[in-house]
Amino acid sequence: MINDLNQLPPAGNKYASKLRFRHCAQEQQILRYAIPTEYCGHGNTFHDLVEAHQALGKLTQDSGLILSINAHLWGCVFPVLLYGTEPQKEEWLPDLLSGDLIAGHAITETQAGSDLSALETTATQTKDSFVLNGYKRFITNTPIADVLVVYALLEGELSAFLVKKDDIGANFRDKPHVDSCVTATMGDVILLGCSIPFDRRLGSAGAGKMMAQTALEFERAFIFAGISGIMGSHLTTVINYSRERQADGAYLGAHQGVSHKIAEMKVGLDTIRLWVNECARLKDHNKRITLASAQTKLFASEAFLQFCLDAVQILGANGMITNNPTLALVHDALASRLFAGSSEIQKNIIAALLGTGEGFKR
Numbered sequence: 001m002i003n004d005l006n007q008l009p010p011a012g013n014k015y016a017s018k019l020r021f022r023h024c025a026q027e028q029q030i031l032r033y034a035i036p037t038e039y040c041g042h043g044n045t046f047h048d049l050v051e052a053h054q055a056l057g058k059l060t061q062d063s064g065l066i067l068s069i070n071a072h073l074w075g076c077v078f079p080v081l082l083y084g085t086e087p088q089k090e091e092w093l094p095d096l097l098s099g100d101l102i103a104g105h106a107i108t109e110t111q112a113g114s115d116l117s118a119l120e121t122t123a124t125q126t127k128d129s130f131v132l133n134g135y136k137r138f139i140t141n142t143p144i145a146d147v148l149v150v151y152a153l154l155e156g157e158l159s160a161f162l163v164k165k166d167d168i169g170a171n172f173r174d175k176p177h178v179d180s181c182v183t184a185t186m187g188d189v190i191l192l193g194c195s196i197p198f199d200r201r202l203g204s205a206g207a208g209k210m211m212a213q214t215a216l217e218f219e220r221a222f223i224f225a226g227i228s229g230i231m232g233s234h235l236t237t238v239i240n241y242s243r244e245r246q247a248d249g250a251y252l253g254a255h256q257g258v259s260h261k262i263a264e265m266k267v268g269l270d271t272i273r274l275w276v277n278e279c280a281r282l283k284d285h286n287k288r289i290t291l292a293s294a295q296t297k298l299f300a301s302e303a304f305l306q307f308c309l310d311a312v313q314i315l316g317a318n319g320m321i322t323n324n325p326t327l328a329l330v331h332d333a334l335a336s337r338l339f340a341g342s343s344e345i346q347k348n349i350i351a352a353l354l355g356t357g358e359g360f361k362r
């Protein structure tokens with residue numbers, strides 16, 4: 001269990017983000033949860049992973065760090081574990097789990113976010129390599145990444161490729177920034193005739209769509225483990241404030257309009273925890289999480305936003321002071337309704353699994 005982050009380097013720029021990521025990997029061994037021991041993991045459960053991520057969120061109060069770690073794990077570590085050949089696992093997993101390599105995944109493009117079928121990045125097979133061309137956008141960890149799992153069309157079907165930052169023709173850029181989870185780094189990936197050897201294709205040819213969907217399911221299921229750790233501290237702040245500040249001759253918390261908000265914040269937070277734990281239970285029983293991860297992500301991101309809005313409302317103008325951490329969390333909550341698939345897309349998935357919704361034809 002994580003209990004000492006005193007040595008965590010302060011946040012600030014991309015170098016600090018890298019140091020903080022590495023610290024969590026090396027001092028806290030945070031990247032080894034739910035990975036079998038034969039691949040250098042802890043050999044424990046998804047339930048253990050959820051507890052560790054909650055503790056990390058609580059101690060660091062850093063949603064950018066949580067986003068960065070989740071992008072690394074679900075975007076690259078688990079795809080290599082699940083779809084890599086034995087030589088690929090041996091080559092990549094030790095350094096990915098120690099934090100010596102930082103990773104992520106590049107799905108989104110300038111003209112294709114929610115719609116995977118609109119992706120245009122291509123991979124062409126030549127005599128001795130794959131050659132990638134395309135433009136990926138909003139990719140978490142790009143400025144600090146050593147390798148990214150890039151999804152590209154190979155003979156018209158999506159496939160996944162491990163692209164290194166120093167591959168010729170690969171440009172991992174430091175921009176654009178978004179105003180959320182600000183300690184996570186983000187950037188575009190430009191691939192111009194980027195030539196990579198055959199052993200960098202991950203999974204079979206044409207399996208990319210399934211692999212991307214699986215990676216996103218994991219991210220939807222578990223990213224709120226860490227975030228819920230952060231939310232717990234904000235709830236405590238708000239409760240304390242409601243017990244200290246007075247209005248109309250009574251403490252804020254004595255006003256039903258305030259105490260009911262606090263009660264709803266508590267229910268939202270604990271329901272997020274229940275959903276995340278349900279996903280862990282399903283994974284620990286080798287069950288599918290397509291529906292549960294979409295439900296978790298939808299509920300959690302909407303509840304997170306409402307939680308933050310209520311928190312800032314209760315803190316009043318004090319909550320609006322520049323750099324107030326609760327105010328910053330509102331931006332993180334807005335982003336959470338977009339990354340790993342927006343709330344609308346989660347509703348589409350849930351409806352489709354119920355046999356209705358977009359695309360349903362009699």
Ligand SMILES: Cc1cc2nc3c(=O)[nH]c(=O)nc-3n(C[C@H](O)[C@H](O)[C@H](O)COP(=O)(O)OP(=O)(O)OC[C@H]3O[C@@H](n4cnc5c(N)ncnc54)[C@H](O)[C@@H]3O)c2cc1C
Binds near residue numbers: 180
């Ligand atoms: C902080 C952050 C980190 C990110 N990290 C990564 C990363 O590491 N890797 C990566 O590949 N991408 C990443 N992204 C991109 C993210 O995956 C996309 O933002 C997301 O998929 C939505 O795509 P879009 O922003 O292009 O919106 P669009 O797809 O253009 O959608 C715009 C709006 O229309 C709605 N909409 C679109 N289609 C439908 C539909 N069929 N039905 C109903 N509503 C619809 C959406 O819900 C949204 O509200 C990140 C984004 C953020 C904000």
